[in-house]
Amino acid sequence: MNQQDLAIQARGLSKKFRVGVRLKVSEALMGLDLDVPRGEVFGFLGPNGAGKTTTIKILVGLLKPDSGHAKIFGQTLPHVHIRKKIAYLPELPDFYDYLRPSEFLFHCGRLFGMDTPTLKRRVPELLERVGLDPSEKRPMRKFSKGMLQRCGIAQAMLPDPDLYILDEPMGGLDPLGRRWVKDLIGELSEAGKTVFFSSHVLAEAQAVCHRVAFLNKGKLIAQGTTREFLAADAGTWEILVLGDEALKDKEIKAAVSSTRPAGPDSLLALAHDQAPEQVLPLLAQKGYKLMGVERRHASLEDVFIRLIKNDTAQNHTGQGEEKKSQEP
Amino acid sequence: MRAILSVAATAFRESIRNKTMLAIVLLAVGFIISALLLAELALDQRTRVILDWGLFCVSAFGVLLSILIGVSQVQKELRRKNLYVILTKPIYRWQYIFGKYLGLGATLLVELGVLSAALIALLAFEGIAPSQLLFQSLVLALLEILLVAAMAVFFSSFSSPYLSGVFTFSIFVVGRSLPVLEKLMDKTQNAAAYALLKVLVWGLPDLSEFNKATRVVHKLPIGWDHVGISAAYAFGYSAVLLLLSALIFSRRDIT
Numbered sequence: 276m277n278q279q280d281l282a283i284q285a286r287g288l289s290k291k292f293r294v295g296v297r298l299k300v301s302e303a304l305m306g307l308d309l310d311v312p313r314g315e316v317f318g319f320l321g322p323n324g325a326g327k328t329t330t331i332k333i334l335v336g337l338l339k340p341d342s343g344h345a346k347i348f349g350q351t352l353p354h355v356h357i358r359k360k361i362a363y364l365p366e367l368p369d370f371y372d373y374l375r376p377s378e379f380l381f382h383c384g385r386l387f388g389m390d391t392p393t394l395k396r397r398v399p400e401l402l403e404r405v406g407l408d409p410s411e412k413r414p415m416r417k418f419s420k421g422m423l424q425r426c427g428i429a430q431a432m433l434p435d436p437d438l439y440i441l442d443e444p445m446g447g448l449d450p451l452g453r454r455w456v457k458d459l460i461g462e463l464s465e466a467g468k469t470v471f472f473s474s475h476v477l478a479e480a481q482a483v484c485h486r487v488a489f490l491n492k493g494k495l496i497a498q499g500t501t502r503e504f505l506a507a508d509a510g511t512w513e514i515l516v517l518g519d520e521a522l523k524d525k526e527i528k529a530a531v532s533s534t535r536p537a538g539p540d541s542l543l544a545l546a547h548d549q550a551p552e553q554v555l556p557l558l559a560q561k562g563y564k565l566m567g568v569e570r571r572h573a574s575l576e577d578v579f580i581r582l583i584k585n586d587t588a589q590n591h592t593g594q595g596e597e598k599k600s601q602e603p
Numbered sequence: 604m605r606a607i608l609s610v611a612a613t614a615f616r617e618s619i620r621n622k623t624m625l626a627i628v629l630l631a632v633g634f635i636i637s638a639l640l641l642a643e644l645a646l647d648q649r650t651r652v653i654l655d656w657g658l659f660c661v662s663a664f665g666v667l668l669s670i671l672i673g674v675s676q677v678q679k680e681l682r683r684k685n686l687y688v689i690l691t692k693p694i695y696r697w698q699y700i701f702g703k704y705l706g707l708g709a710t711l712l713v714e715l716g717v718l719s720a721a722l723i724a725l726l727a728f729e730g731i732a733p734s735q736l737l738f739q740s741l742v743l744a745l746l747e748i749l750l751v752a753a754m755a756v757f758f759s760s761f762s763s764p765y766l767s768g769v770f771t772f773s774i775f776v777v778g779r780s781l782p783v784l785e786k787l788m789d790k791t792q793n794a795a796a797y798a799l800l801k802v803l804v805w806g807l808p809d810l811s812e813f814n815k816a817t818r819v820v821h822k823l824p825i826g827w828d829h830v831g832i833s834a835a836y837a838f839g840y841s842a843v844l845l846l847l848s849a850l851i852f853s854r855r856d857i858t
């Protein structure tokens with residue numbers, strides 16, 4: 276891809292932390308490469324402790340990588356002037372104790388270099404847009420997590436930047452709030468902005484991302500378009516059986532990938548490469564009553580769980596061959 | 604410049620509205636007023652006791668506030684990721700440090716103003732007019748407090764709030780008794796001890812010159828030249844500390 280078309284380009288980012296009195300080294304990132312095209316919504320996914328926040332902090336210039344480099348809009352970090360074009364939201368933000376949200380936004384706006392007339396117009400407008408009362412008089416220490424998250428999003432949007440780097444924008448939000456963030460990301464994308472965000476809410480990520488990357492233990496395990504990932508994953512079959520006896524049946528447990536209760540009944544999930552015909556005779560023979568056989572479409576969540584499990588297993592048995600960013 | 608001022612204004616708002624600091628200021632005013640009680644005990648030396656105790660309270664609580672607010676300024680923001688948002692704006696980190704210090708200075712100026720007003724009101728109540736001497740010693744107290752605040756900012760640019768507080772307070776205590784160290788240095792026989800004392804005397808701020816309460820009590824004049832030199836010393840020393848803080852802070856990882 277042409278350099279000009281990339282909003283973020285990272286090459287070989289590595290970061291170690293020294294922890295504890297004995298300064299034990301923990302490798303948070305190991306040679307991470309990332310390409311985020313301009314104008315796309317990019318989901319940065321991975322389990323807890325994978326290194327997402329560390330990557331984002333390097334991208335916005337809070338941390339210096341031990342090796343490797345990152346470029347934003349073709350410029351090397353940390354470049355103060357490029358920061359006007361970046362909106363950044365930290366994970367689980369918590370701001371001043373005694374400031375009102377409007378005062379906080381004015382402060383952020385001034386740091387962005389915006390003038391007072393613009394801010395007088397923009398601040399109430401944005402507070403309204405993120406669902407806060409522009410005349411809110413309470414100090415921010417009395418705010419709930421979700422309200423702080425909204426303040427954080429509002430400050431990021433102040434100068435209407437081209438690139439949004441959001442660390443878990445849906446963290447701390449209720450289902451309505453998550454839906455709202457998803458819609459907001461959609462709107463930003465429509466307006467031609469680049470959005471790079473980390474998330475654990477995969478259903479929402481699947482709905483808005485053009486492209487995703489999966490990170491595990493400081494390494495990128497896969498990167499590609501959402502469509503490719505979903506197409507490569509054909510989905511799995513699920514069989515619903517009356518009653519909960521099937522859950523305790525050892526023979527059935529061995530025959531399927533997993534079982535779980537579904538209300539008073541049992542749900543049998545088949546493995547990736549399993550067809551229902553392989554299991555149905557056994558069920559019939561043992562006299563179980565079928566309630567339904569359904570094909571579950573692939574979701575990013577399935578892809579995520581499969582990728583992370585495989586990666587962890589490979590690492591565990593020491594068979595981990597050269598793991599580059601494999602395209603699906 | 605606008606960035607520095609915005610950081611300063613925000614720091615000022617945040618610390619002047621702080622309830623804990625307000626409580627400490629009120630407590631300090633209470634302590635100053637308690638001079639009346641002490642004065643009752645010292646029948647013949649009423650004025651002396653009120654002045655002595657009053658100036659001591661202004662200076663002691665001023666230093667306490669300066670250390671408390673100074674060490675919590677940067678660290679509080681860091682802990683709650685506020686700093687992440689601020690430092691990723693198009694500003695340099697040295698602007699942040701200088702803005703913080705300005706806001707801190709403004710807060711301390713107001714708080715010291717309140718304490719001084721309480722002392723002057725108390726004196727007026729006793730029928731004592733405020734003298735130039737009193738004013739001069741209050742200015743010296745303010746200068747000392749600003750220097751201590753710069754020290755607090757310096758330490759908190761690289762260590763935890765608790766450690767910063769301990770460091771700043773220790774240096775304050777040693778700085779106040781620097782002349783004692785100098786005398787010790789002249790007496791000592793041990794070469795290593797001599798070298799250590801020499802380094803301390805040379806490197807640490809001499810705070811004894813800022814504390815002129817006894818002169819006020821005994822009505823011995825303080826020259827304006829002394830105030831001027833002390834101001835230059837305090838600002839010079841603070842500037843060096845802030846430059847070092849900015850340098851350290853610009854290089855460190857914000858985690």
Ligand SMILES: Nc1ncnc2c1ncn2[C@@H]1O[C@H](COP(=O)(O)OP(=O)(O)OP(=O)(O)O)[C@@H](O)[C@H]1O
Binds near residue numbers: 293303321323326858
């Ligand atoms: N300041 C720090 N000091 C020491 N270790 C750290 C520090 N920050 C992160 N780490 C370590 O680096 C690794 C990656 O952490 P990071 O916060 O980037 O994960 P994450 O993907 O954001 O996880 P989560 O989804 O839980 O937010 C973890 O093992 C963590 O313990």
Ligand SMILES: [Mg+2]
Binds near residue numbers: 327328329366442
């Ligand atoms: Mg994280």
